[in-house]
Amino acid sequence: MLERGLEEKFYVLNLGPQHPSTHGVLRVELQMEGEFIVKADPDIGYGHRGHEHMAENRSYLQFLPNLGRVDYLHALAYNQCYCMAVEKLLELKVPERAEFIRVITCELNRIASHLLWIGAYLLDLGAFTPFLYCFDDRENILDLLDRVTGSRLTYCYYRFGGVPRDVDDDFLAGCKAFARRLRSRYRDYENLVNKNVIFLERTKGIGIISQEQCVKYGLTGPMVRGSGIPYDLRKCEPYSAYPLFDFDIPVGSTGDIYDRYMVRYREMEQSLRIIEQAVDKIPAGPIMAEKVPKRIKPAPGEVYTAVEAARGEFGIYLVSQGDTTPYRLKLRVPSFGNLSILPEIAVDTLVADLVAILGSIDVVVPEIDR
Amino acid sequence: MEKKTGEPLIHLGVLEEALNLARANSLWPMTFGLACCAIEMMAAGAARFDLDRFGAGVFRPSPRQCDLMIVAGTISKKMGPAVVRLYEQMPAPKWVIAMGNCAISGGPFFYPEMYAIVPGADLLIPVDVYVPGCPPRPEGLIEGILLLEEKITGRGRLRKFRNAAE
Ligand code: SF4
Numbered sequence: 001m002l003e004r005g006l007e008e009k010f011y012v013l014n015l016g017p018q019h020p021s022t023h024g025v026l027r028v029e030l031q032m033e034g035e036f037i038v039k040a041d042p043d044i045g046y047g048h049r050g051h052e053h054m055a056e057n058r059s060y061l062q063f064l065p066n067l068g069r070v071d072y073l074h075a076l077a078y079n080q081c082y083c084m085a086v087e088k089l090l091e092l093k094v095p096e097r098a099e100f101i102r103v104i105t106c107e108l109n110r111i112a113s114h115l116l117w118i119g120a121y122l123l124d125l126g127a128f129t130p131f132l133y134c135f136d137d138r139e140n141i142l143d144l145l146d147r148v149t150g151s152r153l154t155y156c157y158y159r160f161g162g163v164p165r166d167v168d169d170d171f172l173a174g175c176k177a178f179a180r181r182l183r184s185r186y187r188d189y190e191n192l193v194n195k196n197v198i199f200l201e202r203t204k205g206i207g208i209i210s211q212e213q214c215v216k217y218g219l220t221g222p223m224v225r226g227s228g229i230p231y232d233l234r235k236c237e238p239y240s241a242y243p244l245f246d247f248d249i250p251v252g253s254t255g256d257i258y259d260r261y262m263v264r265y266r267e268m269e270q271s272l273r274i275i276e277q278a279v280d281k282i283p284a285g286p287i288m289a290e291k292v293p294k295r296i297k298p299a300p301g302e303v304y305t306a307v308e309a310a311r312g313e314f315g316i317y318l319v320s321q322g323d324t325t326p327y328r329l330k331l332r333v334p335s336f337g338n339l340s341i342l343p344e345i346a347v348d349t350l351v352a353d354l355v356a357i358l359g360s361i362d363v364v365v366p367e368i369d370r
Numbered sequence: 371m372e373k374k375t376g377e378p379l380i381h382l383g384v385l386e387e388a389l390n391l392a393r394a395n396s397l398w399p400m401t402f403g404l405a406c407c408a409i410e411m412m413a414a415g416a417a418r419f420d421l422d423r424f425g426a427g428v429f430r431p432s433p434r435q436c437d438l439m440i441v442a443g444t445i446s447k448k449m450g451p452a453v454v455r456l457y458e459q460m461p462a463p464k465w466v467i468a469m470g471n472c473a474i475s476g477g478p479f480f481y482p483e484m485y486a487i488v489p490g491a492d493l494l495i496p497v498d499v500y501v502p503g504c505p506p507r508p509e510g511l512i513e514g515i516l517l518l519e520e521k522i523t524g525r526g527r528l529r530k531f532r533n534a535a536e
Contacts, residue, residue, distance in 0.1 A: 018452060025404055045446070045448050046452070048448065049444050049479050050487075072409060135416030139418045153406060154505060
């Protein structure tokens with residue numbers, strides 16, 4: 001909360017909880033001097049749904065659908081992280097084909113998340129057309145994922161030890177066709193967005209985050225990569241089948257909004273590369289580990305697993321006491337860490353720029369509140 | 371149609387019917403997303419599903435310009451008062467669609483020990499149409515809007531198909 005009784009020339013402006021540019025229900029209390037922000041104070045908790053509390057109240061398998069609802073834009077990475085944590089506790093070995101399927105679907109989901117971000121972010125900045133283009137492409141990914149997972153948004157596809165349903169050749173061919181399609185669309189995006197003068201003016205040199213600040217606030221994902229630190233868990237602490245593929249980590253140089261935009265934009269191409277390699281190399285074989293227990297009851301112990309989600313590092317700390325329910329499950333969500341830098345970079349900017357900065361952080365509010 | 375608080379105070383007879391026809395075909399929803407379902411609401415308004423075909427694609431950021439509130443997502447206890455206030459800020463006549471299981475009954479988050487959520491938008495504000503699903507597909511939301519049209523005017527585009535099916 002803000003301190004009251006400051007000098008009278010300041011006034012308080014409320015941004016949210018219902019505000020089109022807060023991407024959900026975030027509230028930011030702004031202390032203003034004229035058009036300039038003196039202090040920005042995010043007020044979270046409007047989307048609190050008690051996921052961690054639920055985990056302690058249900059069995060391991062029952063909690064699985066929740067993960068898709070923590071961050072609904074990159075649900076599959078969250079699924080994967082939780083499955084990896086439980087697999088580590090149970091000491092299960094996931095078959096290679098299942099790992100490949102996980103990588104393909106997870107990367108498709110990442111592209112969908114980035115596309116949605118680009119569309120919604122440009123909507124914040126006042127450009128409506130890219131939104132329609134992005135959603136058009138995104139629907140193609142959703143069709144593919146719908147086919148294997150059975151849902152459009154809040155996926156719950158992975159299981160402990162593998163995946164429950166195999167993918168068919170049509171899906172793999174569809175992935176390739178999608179890669180061709182998205183590549184053919186780059187020209188539209190370049191013309192619509194990357195060369196758009198209004199967009200460049202509103203993003204270049206705004207919301208600069210230095211490398212020290214990144215480390216200080218524990219930022220992850222495109223936020224740090226935009227500032228030039230090539231930190232990506234897929235490379236730094238490889239998990240699943242990622243070491244088998246050849247891809248780059250796009251980084252920015254100045255750490256402004258434009259760099260963060262470009263990092264996400266170029267990440268889509270890298271994801272396409274991973275998908276294509278995985279589709280080419282996918283091995284035949286089982287998709288489920290052998291001897292997965294019917295009743296999940298891991299031995300006492302604790303694990304921490306982390307994956308690179310579209311917004312940054314997502315980690316799960318899981319403590320088991322040999323029961324059918326987790327003793328404690330802690331979700332380390334990227335948006336929370338990334339949002340914490342807002343009070344520092346928002347000072348002395350205009351309200352219109354705050355909207356641009358807030359959008360560039362790419363928060364998913366129910367994920368912050370959990 | 372049953373009485374509800376969103377009804378106008380003055381009724382204009384035959385003119386009212388014409389007005390209702392106009393209202394039903396240009397519903398202005400509010401940009402108001404609470405959680406996951408909001409993404410499907412956005413998808414319904416975007417390229418493939420194009421809510422604009424039914425006149426309901428003009429999402430307005432301000433409650434004072436809207437006549438349709440789509441409650442898309444989980445209402446937490448902290449958010450509850452804000453939802454009520456937003457509803458009260460909308461000018462009558464106004465309608466509410468509860469989209470998704472969370473807005474209908476708390477959905478996956480409702481269980482005896484749950485402390486954080488309001489189990490159902492209808493505990494806070496009057497709801498006209500319920501669209502179940504977790505999340506509902508955009509087609510589901512479109513059907514909800516068509517049903518709402520039917521509720522407003524007494525005749526709808528869906529009725530024809532339903533009669534044919536029976
Ligand atoms: S109904 Fe399901 S998809 Fe919709 S807000 Fe609730 S949990 Fe999310």
